[in-house]
Amino acid sequence: MxxxxxxxxxxxxxxxxxxxxxxxxxxxxxxxxxxxxxLADLLHLSVAGDAGLSYYARVFEVPLYRESLVRTFGIAAAVAALCALFGYPTALLIHRARGTWKLVLTAAVVLPYFISVLIRTYSWMVLLGRNGPINKLLLSLGVVDAPLPLIFNRASVLISIGAVLLPLMVLTVGGSLARIDPLVQRAATASGAGPLAVFWRVLFPKTLPGLLAGLLLVFISALGFFITPSLLGGPADQMFAMHITQQADFLASGGFLQSLAAVLLAVTLLVVAVAARFLGLEFIWGGQRAGRPLRDAAPGRLAPWRRAVLGRAADFVGWPLLRALGAVPAWLGALVSGALAAVAFLALLLPIAIAALISFSDSAYMRFPPPAYSxxxxxxxxxxxxxxxxxxxxxxxxxxxxxxxxxxxxxxxxxxxxxxxxxxxxxxxxxxxxxxxxxxxxxxxxxxxxxxxxxxxxxxxxxxxxxxxxxxxxxxxxxxxxxxxxxxxxxxxxxxxxxxxxxxxxxxxxxxxxxxxxxxxxxxxxxxxxxxxxxxxxxxxxxxxxxxxxxxxxxxxxxxxxxxxxxxxxxxxxxxxxxxxxxxxxxxx
CATH class of the missing domain: 1.10.3720.10 (MetI-like)
Structure with a gap:
């Protein structure tokens, strides 16, 4: 044996x-x-020595850092909302395109995504500058009498970060759209539903997980930004990550620098943990959550009451709203969606085109249009x-x-x-x-x-x-x-x-x-x-x-x-x- x-x-x-x-x-x-x-060493250094947890207390007690953290949340949320507003129609446009046109639109989204964030920020500096193309266009049209302050403010930060992260939203929502059976949409149309009703009743519910995943990915990515706000923001637009880079050269900051990083990491992981509660951790890499949705896994005693409320809401609000949407002309919805997608593609490609033209400039500094080419x-x-x-x-x-x-x-x-x-x-x-x-x-x-x-x-x-x-x-x-x-x-x-x-x-x-x-x-x-x-x-x-x-x-x-x-x-x-x-x-x- x-x-x-x-x-x-x-x-x-x-x-x-x-x-x-x-x-x-x-x-x-x-x-x-x-x-x-x-990462474990960073967490250890943040509490090592006699300071203990006092560094963390300092992060939340000092107004500079506390307000910066709140500001970072606000900027990240605003960027996520902007990306959803312009990214969803863009993904829908690509999904409905066919042949070479679909390939071109996809490339127009993918190409900017892999260009350096620093280079794209530089392009926005040119585009939004006092002597940039936007101000010159407004002056030539007589819309304004003097150049507008389009740079070094919150708007320029939101626009530039949103343009950088927009492809992430488009690709995530596009993945959800690609998994929808086209027969479902055809069946809804054959049943007499209008285009907007089909969108609200069929497309939107099925792509909602992808939209939420895109919102979370954009939000999480925006939390760690510091390049774009450093170059395009003003004093009131400092984000939390900027404090880490600004103090990284000072060894005297000791464990306090690690505590700043640990707070940023903890905030990011907290957002991920909350998101995982509803979407599963698969949203990070674009996977699908296995099994039934969480809300159906354990109905509990409130489930019948909840279903009754939702049923009444559908009777008194939902169906009349769907009928109203069905009465809206299809061309109006297509026009709004197409306009939003056009703005998105413009934000993605125009900075690249401007940078390409400036590269052939004969001027000694950034100037558009170039006075001469060389x-x-x-x-x-x-x-x-x-x-x-x-x-x-x-x-x-x-x-x-x-x-x-x-x-x-x-x-x-x-x-x-x-x-x-x-x-x-x-x-x-x-x-x-x-x-x-x-x-x-x-x-x-x-x-x-x-x-x-x-x-x-x-x-x-x-x-x-x-x-x-x-x-x-x-x-x-x-x-x-x-x-x-x-x-x-x-x-x-x-x-x-x-x-x-x-x-x-x-x-x-x-x-x-x-x-x-x-x-x-x-x-x-x-x-x-x-x-x-x-x-x-x-x-x-x-x-x-x-x-x-x-x-x-x-x-x-x-x-x-x-x-x-x-x-x-x-x-x-x-x-x-x-x-x-x-x-x-x-x-x-």
Whole structure:
């Protein structure tokens, strides 16, 4: 019996090793060192020493920080509302488009989303400036007699942050629209319902989870903004994350700086926890909540009363409202929806077009329209050793970060999708959680670790930090690609004697190659455009391209950032084209 048990133990070990769940081990080890330990260290430093919890008390007692936190909530909520107002009609327009037109509209949303936040903010500085195109248009039309103060105020902050995060809302709502069975809408129309009634009764209820997820993602993302309010806001528009970056250079701030970051992290996680109560944590990565909605899971004693109230409300309010909506002409609803979508596309694309034109300006500073056109700023950018060194550094860091993200993220995706691991949703939530952690919090938490490990100012250290945010992108994209692969092909190869490695190499990998290529490209862009982590971790020895752009936008305001913006747009267009070509090549003809 003992011999049999001895023989059986290695056999069980071999069977366990064949379960792809072990592929999660590398990414979990990576996250433990570069994500979990730094955040735990940040929380420890915020309460270490004799100060205890006094730093937290100071955050809420000092009016500067307390008011800034409240202001941040207000700005984030306003931005989320703006994105919902303009993003929903935009997603609806894309959903109803067909053929090439749908592809063009989708690209118009996706393209700005992957352009650096700093570059898009720079474009808004040009657009809203005293001598910008909007003021010049209003003056030429005689609407105003003097340029309007469109910059350094709350409106410019809301508009610019809203334009940056608008694609997030459009893509999230678009995912909900894509999952609706078109037969449901046709049945409602055939029953005599008008277009607005169909929207209110069919489309809106089915897309409400996606809309709420978009609102929450935009709100959470806006909580950690500091680049846009720093450049476009006034003294009364300071957001909470700005205090962390402003004090990061002062070591004397000690644990108080960590307490500021901990408060921002706690607020973000609190919002996520409340959202998860109704939507599930799947809203973070665009997944669907399994099982019945929460409100139907446990009706309780109040459910009959609630149903009765809702039924009466439908009889006395709902149905008359639906009949009134049915009487509204369809062209009026289409006109309003189309106008909102047109404004959204204008906000997404106009700053990019303005920046492209300024890049060819002959003027010594930002000026629109350019007095003359030339290539002087392209020549300056390409001939300046400092700019070229920064570009080379960003490319090197981006390539290494993309490699780390793809290797670890693909392995994790395979371990989650193909294994029998329990609690996959919880593991997925943990692995994509860096997407909701504000960049200033992650950067500050890594700063102490990098100092102790002598990683500050190193290419590998910065690439590893960027990979913390790149891995979730790769994981989501590759996991979706894996779920679309027919597992019977993998099983057939395994039955014929192929090892798991050969099955992956010759069957699975070719099937998911378009997703891996797209994930690699997005992971590279995530690193290439990063400014926040670079500010904390680059040190004095290394200057990335976003860091040099940050200094230029703050102190020079010449057209060189417009040159970089034009180069980046070309890079993204080429990357999207290659990704689409690779995907099309895999589709059956």
């Amino acid at each position: 003992r011999a049999a048990a001895t023989v059986e133990a290695p056999r069980r070990a071999r069977i366990d090793l064949r379960d792809p769940a072990w592929l999660l081990a590398p990414v979990l080890a990576f996250f433990a060192f570069f994500y979990v330990v730094p 290539l002087r700023w392209y020549e300056k950018f390409l001939a300046d050793p400092a700019w070229m060194a920064s570009l080379g550094t960003s490319v090197a860091v981006g390539l290494l970060a993309a490699a780390l993200s793809v290797v670890l993220g693909t392995a994790a995706a395979f371990g989650l999708v193909r294994s029998s691991l329990r609690g996959k949703s919880a593991w997925m939530t943990f692995l994509v959680s860096p997407l909701i952690v504000p960049g200033v919090v992650l950067g500050l938490s890594l700063y102490s670790l990098f100092l102790r490990a002598d990683l500050a100012g190193s290419i590998f250290g910065l690439a590893a930090a960027h990979a913390v945010g790149g891995i979730p992108l790769v994981l989501v994209i590759v996991a979706a690609s894996l779920q679309a692969v027919d597992t019977r092909q993998e099983q057939a190869a395994a039955v014929h004697g192929a090892s798991p490695l050969r099955v992956f190499r010759f069957v699975t990998l070719p099937a998911i190659r378009p997703g891996v290529l797209a994930a690699s490209f997005f992971a590279f862009l995530h690193s290439f455009d990063d400014l926040v982590l670079s500010m904390f971790l680059s040190g004095a020895r290394m200057t990335t391209l976003p860091l040099r752009l940050w200094g230029n936008v703050n102190y020079k305001l010449d057209p060189v950032p417009a040159v970089v913006a034009t180069f980046e747009v070309g890079l993204i267009v080429a990357g999207l084209f290659l990704a689409r070509s690779a995907w099309a090549a895999r589709q059956p003809h």
